Amino acid sequence: MRNGARAVKWGVPIAAVAVVAGVAAAGPVIAAVQGDPSLPDRTARELVADATRKWQSGQLPPMSGTIVQTASLGLPTLPVAGDVTSPIALLAGSHQAKVWYGGPAKVRLMVPGEMSETDLIVNGDQVWWWNSAANTATRVKGAPPDGKPEATPYASAITPQQAAEEALRAAGGDTEITVGKDATVAGRAAYEVVLTPKDAGSLIKDVRVALDGETLLPLRVQVYAKGTAEPAFEVGFDSVTFSPPAPENFAFTPPLGAKVEESTVPSFAHGPHGKDAIENAAPRVVGDGWDRVVVASVPERLTQDMAATADKAESWRGSNGVTSLTDGLLKSATPVRGEWGSGRLIRTKLVSVLLTDDGRLVAGAVTPEVLYAAAAQK
Amino acid sequence: MSNHEPPGHPSAVAVGTGAAPGRGAGPARAAARLLASETALTFRRPRHLAMLGVLAVVPVLIGVAVRLVAGDGDTGSIVAQVAGNGLVLTFTAFFVMLPLALPLAVSVVAGDAVAGEASQGTLRYLLTAPAGRGRLLALKYANVVLFCLASCTLVAVSALVAGLALFPAGPVTLLSGTTVPFAEALLRAGVAVLYASAGMAALGALALAFSTLTENPVGAISATVVLVVVSEVLAAIPQLSALRPFLLTSWWNAFDGVLRAPMDTGRMGTGLLVFAGYGVISGAFAWARFTSRDVTS
């Protein structure tokens, strides 16, 4: 009896764990209870056509929401001194951003960091790029009239909208477009358009674009690599509200004491890391469709690092996110050679990168063979 | 007082000195009295006073360091921000101290709460007083929460005083680039204090649960500190980023939500839920353990 009472007592913390786990899992559980949403049937072509028409017309409804971007490319990363304002950091782990959309001329994209924040604010003809860590406000000149965040390469990696447009643009005639099972994203029923590359050379199994059932706004884009069950790259809304955001969100005046700069395109050069290695490369695109690869000249620092991989201490000392990331990449590179020459190959689930000994970088979501072919055409 | 008082045993009056037990006092006032006793014990203890002293000095040191560095012209943003406005030192102090300094202080107080009494032997006298096990645990936790609030307030006030003494005051620029009046920034600092206290209180619940497991206070304290450090290391590994939302430590720095415009209530709200989750689970374990364990010390 006494042991029974004691057992009952220990039931309390067990119940507490169950309740907390239940609350934590409430989202998925509710979704499971509700089952898959069912939207009126539409063909893939219809959906894509309707969606693109809507996006191009600029008739997206006012909204705000939180975007979560997750990449698990299978990069051999070392602990990255995570600074989310560095685009390289987006290649690993999970990142959050918030978006406020009041209309084509009222957009704010905010990427929070720890005690820092990066904002892209479009208000009418004004476009501001604010970086609190650098205390720099950049006024972007010559911004496209529709003021869409695609003006920045940075933003293109982060909103589902841009990712979806990117994916549909990439999808040429060599893509099979189908409609998958309806999904629930950020609590909303959504169509899922599945883009499957027909090219054998692509590492991508398929790209799934979830379109809001009501507004056809892309709510999520998932990229699945061949032979994996989990998406290698995913960007989507975590929460979304379709109501006009408060006007304060789009009002930006550079604060007192901040550096104010003017630029045609905001550059990452103002990030705390200074000039990124990647930026030295002037990239060139070879091929088309899913087999597109990027060819660039290898940044000098990387070549040096390759020449002296033994000198690890040196690279560790400059332990910003980019350096440790590239170090990790270089260590996993395997030497390869062929008719095109020789170099080092880095393979991940989704992306292959070839660093040739003559100082070129060839990369794409393709098999190494496609890279070799691209490397062969000088 | 006793229904079983046998005739011919006028003992109740005999021993002690004839105080009628406080029938009118009521359980709430009696609890308040024990809580006051707990609090007095915590804040009178030399070790804890020394710890609070260190907590108060750190923001001042940060302020002085910023003051020295700020003279060098082009410097980093936080330095520039603090140098531009004394109030920012409050947030900087939290940013610096929330990962380890404050958790350390809270672990010492909460980890010691039950284990310290047990190792000292005073636990058996509290229980035979009788303090009541569930009641004593609840009041000990209330005391831990008060300590969290006090230490976070102390850090904020110390930083505010040092900041205002060393740097100019005025409207504060938020992380979003928006500028708010000093009074509103002060209010935001208050919210940050409450949020940080809630985060520390969740850790305090965890430390209290450890404290009920052992008669060795150092064991409970170090277990808590090790857990904090391990969580922070795990959170820094990108491959384990999926773990991050479940770690207590990942949510402490979400206090910087008060520095955004609009205030990032979403993330802070989730943080509070995580704190509550940790608090409920730890509290339930502590209760089950403490009310069923044999006190043999």
Next chain:
Amino acid sequence: MNTATRAGESIAAPPSLPDKNATVNASENTPENAIVTAGLTKRFRGGQVAVDDLNLTVPRGSVFGFLGPNGSGKTTTIRMLLGLVTPTSGACSVLGEPMPAGIARALPRVGALVEGPAFYPYLSGEANLRRFDAADPRSDPRTVTRRVGEALDRVGLGAAAGKRYRAYSLGMRHRLAIAATLLGPRELLILDEPTNGLDPQGTREVRALIKEVAADGTTVFVSSHLLSEVEQMCTHVGVMRTGRLVAQGPIAELSAGTAPVVRVETSDAAGAAAVLARLGLNGAAQAGTTQAGATQAGGVATAELGDALPERICAALVDEGVAVRGFAVVRPSLEDVYVRLTGEGFDVES
């Protein structure tokens, strides 16, 4: 003689209650008894049985000496009485309240000292007492200053009230612990080895204090491993040995086991024994001595004295023609009884 017989039985075999696992027997759990246990057993996690089937009855108003060697289960029993340790089986009640369920009702009326004093070293004696008083939800905060002052005065610590506990001597620490038990009106004091480690002077003081408290009518339950201590202040006694209660009852009954013995040295031991038996001395009385009645042992005959007058016995022996070489009335000490009950060298026993 009848009395002696009953006493003997009660000493040898403590009353066992029929239903061991049920609550404390209703007939025992009367207002007449301050503490009742029924089949109380504690088995620690290692399987070690600290207390085994304990049936203890402490009458109200008694000064009950709880005797036993170190490690015989006294402290564990006290911890179970105070609700600090949960019994493995069996039940106990204190002041009519079942423990540990009735802690909140029973313990405010109980002053307890368990395994020596324990206080906050950085607080003064007075602040320490206030702290423990605050822990009792039934104590009245309005009278705490007076009660603490009186308790301190009572144990002679009035002058050292403001001194930090850290600076107290061992004797002062013990006295403070006793003062803590006197903070409120108590019906029962449970004192675990209250004189342990004290010098003779301190021991005397504590003993005097206990007598004083008991004189007021408070039941005192005091554990000790020293018979002499118990002998000097207790009205009742219970003896523990390796977790079992081997005897309990009024101390007079335990002393009855030490009834004086007639010892006759004679050449005709058998004759002497017969005479003693005829006088009614060697009846069924089992308690006090190891011999059952008169025996011949190397020309010595012994028997319990009982109510008989030694000079009559002597005369009777002479009348019967028994050659008496020596005649003595021997009084075995209580300690002899205690040692017999608890075993030799008890202090080193597990």
